[in-house]
Amino acid sequence: MRSTDATVPPATAAIVLQLLAGATPTPLPRHRHDLSRDDVRETQRARVVATAIELFADHGYSQTNVQDITKGAGVSRKTFYELYANKEDVFLDAYQAVGVLIGEAGxxxxxxxxxxxxxxxxxxxxxxxxxxxxxxxxxxxxxxxxxxxxxxxxxxxxxxxxxxxxxxxxxxxxxxxxxxxxxxxxxxxxxxxxxxxxxxxxxxxxxxxxxxxxxxxxxxxxxxxxxxxxxxxxxxx
CATH class of the missing domain: 1.10.357 (Tetracycline Repressor; domain 2)
Structure with a gap:
C-alpha cells in the first residue's frame, strides 16, 4: 500500500483536473503494453481521486463508500487497496492534488x-x-x-x-x-x-x-x- 505522505506528481494532478473537467478516462491496457507499472498506478490513482472528489461533492463524504469509488473509477477493490488504506487517504491525496495544481498556477x-x-x-x-x-x-x-x-x-x-x-x-x-x-x-x-x-x-x-x-x-x-x-x-x- 502506498503512503499518502508521498507527493502527488504534477502530471497525476493534471490528469485529475482533466477528468474533473469532463475528459474521458484513457482505457487501461489489458494485454502487453509499453507502460511502466508506475505509469499504470498513477493513472489508476488519478481516476480514483477524480471519482472520489465528484462523489464526495455530490453525495457527501459519509455517504460515499469504497465500492462507489471503485465502480466509478473502473478499478478493482484490490487495486484500490493497493493504492489506499481507506477513503480518508483518498481525501488526503485529493488535497495534495489540488494543492499541486494551485501551485502550478502560481x-x-x-x-x-x-x-x-x-x-x-x-x-x-x-x-x-x-x-x-x-x-x-x-x-x-x-x-x-x-x-x-x-x-x-x-x-x-x-x-x-x-x-x-x-x-x-x-x-x-x-x-x-x-x-x-x-x-x-x-x-x-x-x-x-x-x-x-x-x-x-x-x-x-x-x-x-x-x-x-x-x-x-x-x-x-x-x-x-x-x-x-x-x-x-x-x-x-
Whole structure:
C-alpha cells in the first residue's frame, strides 16, 4: 500500500483536473503494453481521486463508500487497496492534488514571497485563485463543504494548510498595513488568521447557495473583508 505522505506528481494532478473537467478516462491496457507499472498506478490513482472528489461533492463524504469509488473509477477493490488504506487517504491525496495544481498556477503559498498587495492587486489575486477553484467545482465543494466531516486526519491537514497559508501571506498583509495605515500597530498573526478565516467562511456560505463555477464573482467581497481587518480606516480616493 502506498503512503499518502508521498507527493502527488504534477502530471497525476493534471490528469485529475482533466477528468474533473469532463475528459474521458484513457482505457487501461489489458494485454502487453509499453507502460511502466508506475505509469499504470498513477493513472489508476488519478481516476480514483477524480471519482472520489465528484462523489464526495455530490453525495457527501459519509455517504460515499469504497465500492462507489471503485465502480466509478473502473478499478478493482484490490487495486484500490493497493493504492489506499481507506477513503480518508483518498481525501488526503485529493488535497495534495489540488494543492499541486494551485501551485502550478502560481497561486500557492510558495508564490507569495514577492507578493506586494495594493487594493488593485488584491482583487486580481483573489479572482485568479477563485477562477482556479471554479475550474474544478467538485473539488472546491468537497474541500469547503465536506472536509470538516471527513475524519480527524483530514481536519488536521486542513488546519495545517490554513496555517501554512496564513504564515506565508502574513508578511504581505503586514506590509500592506504599513504602507496604507502606518499609524496602526503591526498586524498580528492572529489578525491574519481572522482575515483568512473570514474569506473561508464567505466562500463556504457562497457555495451553499451558488455554483462553484461562479466563484470569481465573490472576489470583491473577499477583498472587502480583508481590507476591513488589515486597513480598516483606509479609503481610496
Amino acid at each position: 497561486l500557492g503559498v510558495d508564490d507569495t514571497d514577492d507578493l506586494s498587495l495594493t487594493p488593485e492587486t488584491m482583487i486580481e489575486y483573489a479572482q485568479r485563485l477563485l477562477l482556479v477553484m471554479a475550474f474544478a467545482p467538485a473539488a472546491t465543494r468537497m474541500f469547503f463543504l465536506e472536509a470538516l466531516g471527513a475524519g480527524p486526519r483530514v481536519r488536521l491537514r486542513r488546519n495545517q494548510a490554513i496555517d501554512e497559508f496564513v504564515t506565508t501571506t502574513a508578511p504581505a498583509l503586514r506590509d500592506f498595513r504599513t504602507r496604507y495605515e502606518p499609524d496602526l500597530p503591526t498586524l498580528t498573526i492572529e489578525q491574519c488568521h481572522v482575515a483568512v478565516a473570514a474569506c473561508i467562511e464567505l466562500i463556504t456560505q457562497y457555495l451553499a447557495d451558488h455554483e462553484a463555477a461562479t466563484l470569481a464573482l465573490l472576489a470583491p467581497r473577499l477583498v472587502d473583508a480583508v481590507r476591513a481587518i488589515v486597513i480598516p480606516n483606509y479609503h481610496s480616493e
